[in-house]
Amino acid sequence: MSKKIIIAGAGHGGIAAGAILAKNGFDVTVYEKNKRKDVGYDWTDIFDRKAFTAIGMNVPDESKFNLKQDMTFFGPGMGIALRQDTPEDQLEIQMERKTIYDCLISYAEECGVKFEFGKAVDGPVMLGNRIAGVKVGKKDILADLVIDACGINSPVRMGLPKHLGIQKEAQQFERFYVWRGFYEKIDCGEVEDKFKVLLFHKGKLGISWVAAEEEYTDILIGRFAPIDEEEVEKTLECLREENPHLGKKLVRGGEFVQIPVRQPLGVLVADGYAAIGDSAFMTVPIIGSGIANSMKAAALLANAVIDDKTQSYSGATLWKYQKDFYDKIGSALAPLACVKLLLTRLECDELDYIFEKGILNADDMTIGADSTSLGAMLGGMSLDDIKIKVGGLLNNTDVLKKVIKLGTDIVAATAVTAAMPKEYNLRKVCKWVEKYNGCFKR
Numbered sequence: 429m430s431k432k433i434i435i436a437g438a439g440h441g442g443i444a445a446g447a448i449l450a451k452n453g454f455d456v457t458v459y460e461k462n463k464r465k466d467v468g469y470d471w472t473d474i475f476d477r478k479a480f481t482a483i484g485m486n487v488p489d490e491s492k493f494n495l496k497q498d499m500t501f502f503g504p505g506m507g508i509a510l511r512q513d514t515p516e517d518q519l520e521i522q523m524e525r526k527t528i529y530d531c532l533i534s535y536a537e538e539c540g541v542k543f544e545f546g547k548a549v550d551g552p553v554m555l556g557n558r559i560a561g562v563k564v565g566k567k568d569i570l571a572d573l574v575i576d577a578c579g580i581n582s583p584v585r586m587g588l589p590k591h592l593g594i595q596k597e598a599q600q601f602e603r604f605y606v607w608r609g610f611y612e613k614i615d616c617g618e619v620e621d622k623f624k625v626l627l628f629h630k631g632k633l634g635i636s637w638v639a640a641e642e643e644y645t646d647i648l649i650g651r652f653a654p655i656d657e658e659e660v661e662k663t664l665e666c667l668r669e670e671n672p673h674l675g676k677k678l679v680r681g682g683e684f685v686q687i688p689v690r691q692p693l694g695v696l697v698a699d700g701y702a703a704i705g706d707s708a709f710m711t712v713p714i715i716g717s718g719i720a721n722s723m724k725a726a727a728l729l730a731n732a733v734i735d736d737k738t739q740s741y742s743g744a745t746l747w748k749y750q751k752d753f754y755d756k757i758g759s760a761l762a763p764l765a766c767v768k769l770l771l772t773r774l775e776c777d778e779l780d781y782i783f784e785k786g787i788l789n790a791d792d793m794t795i796g797a798d799s800t801s802l803g804a805m806l807g808g809m810s811l812d813d814i815k816i817k818v819g820g821l822l823n824n825t826d827v828l829k830k831v832i833k834l835g836t837d838i839v840a841a842t843a844v845t846a847a848m849p850k851e852y853n854l855r856k857v858c859k860w861v862e863k864y865n866g867c868f869k870r
């Protein structure tokens with residue numbers, strides 16, 4: 429009889445892993461709290477198209493996406509503009525979230541995945557130390573494996589016993605509180621920088637983006653602390669003064685949401701359980717993109733499950749997923765979590781200094797489809813570049829100290845990540861995860 433797998437939440441990585449597993453004979457059911465028509469936000473996303481091929485799908489037809497526009501970054505003083513110039517072959521794609529879901533869900537259904545929409549998962553069903561299923565309404569639904577794809581506030585992850593070493597919640601400065609909506613676009617001629625990203629806009633620890641699309645202006649306001657409607661309105665007023673194409677009428681989206689911006693979850697697995705996507709904090713911490721990583725992780729998780737000849741789907745056999753994920757994706761995300769911490773430690777004038785003195789330049793801000801590691805982002809730096817950066821740092825002791833701290837954080841995080849236990853031994857794993865999380869304190 430086929431082994432039964434529950435995917436809690438229709439997260440991208442969960443559906444993708446489910447598709448591969450169903451194709452390989454597993455009995456896979458997704459429980460999603462939303463109705464089918466409400467799955468996915470009413471806005472577009474930017475991601476690496478290789479996410480599709482990673483899970484064995486074809487890249488959707490070109491009519492279903494655009495190529496991402498280059499971004500222009502401004503510091504708080506709005507003095508220097510750093511304009512990306514992404515090579516054509518590195519451009520990510522921009523696709524409607526609902527279209528991504530249409531593609532993923534229809535592929536998964538073709539592979540044999542069953543979907544139960546409008547069914548919220550309330551938490552895990554525990555049998556001793558094993559996650560034996562999920563609670564849906566008043567029912568306990570049992571399975572051989574639960575894949576947790578419920579997102580940042582997953583009730584499955586949060587309901588696990590502490591001694592399994594799986595962190596329940598993202599902490600302060602590890603969540604980005606976001607408001608996003610599309611506004612009518614006022615016709616006022618050619619817009620110079622079509623996709624503006626304003627760092628520490630008006631002195632607030634966070635970003636605002638203003639992207640002029642053909643039919644609307646896309647607004648994202650993000651902070652490291654919760655925001656409310658009043659703050660959104662105030663920010664929109666300021667943005668309108670500087671961006672006359674930003675109209676007043678909200679035409680799409682308009683939601684408060686959260687994005688994990690931190691190191692990946694330290695322990696991804698337990699007996700009968702694996703976390704994926706935002707539930708496992710797999711976003712790129714400095715930009716909050718998580719679609720490609722969650723789909724790439726799906727292939728790794730599915731392989732570990734298929735390879736488990738014992739069919740126990742225990743922490744020990746699923747540890748292959750943990751190791752493969754950190755090897756291929758997670759170990760590159762951990763240093764970027766340190767970079768995010770540096771950003772939260774900087775003052776506005778220090779960030780302006782970094783822009784003005786070329787410590788960060790347009791090349792450093794050019795993030796392409798393959799820029800998933802600090803090395804790739806900073807790679808190709810010339811000797812002249814290095815001299816400019818070092819010169820700038822040496823002339824500002826406060827910034828220099830913070831950058832040195834970043835360096836030591838990265839060394840520590842890299843070393844601890846590399847020292848992850850080779851095998852799943854709960855005592856050793858818990859000891860290790862404590863050290864790992866300790867590397868990312870603000």
Ligand SMILES: Cc1cc2nc3c(=O)[nH]c(=O)nc-3n(C[C@H](O)[C@H](O)[C@H](O)COP(=O)(O)OP(=O)(O)OC[C@H]3O[C@@H](n4cnc5c(N)ncnc54)[C@H](O)[C@@H]3O)c2cc1C
Nearest residue numbers: 437438439440461473474548549578579705706717718719
């Ligand atoms: C404003 C914004 C913009 C973003 N832009 C990008 C971008 O451009 N590119 C990019 O790569 N990423 C982007 N992201 C991040 C991206 O959304 C996630 O990283 C990515 O979707 C992976 O998360 P997920 O699918 O695992 O989780 P989610 O997207 O959170 O999906 C979780 C699913 O589980 C369901 N669910 C939740 N709780 C329950 C429950 N109790 N029971 C049943 N179902 C449940 C939810 O309804 C949802 O369908 C953005 C996020 C936000 C908020």
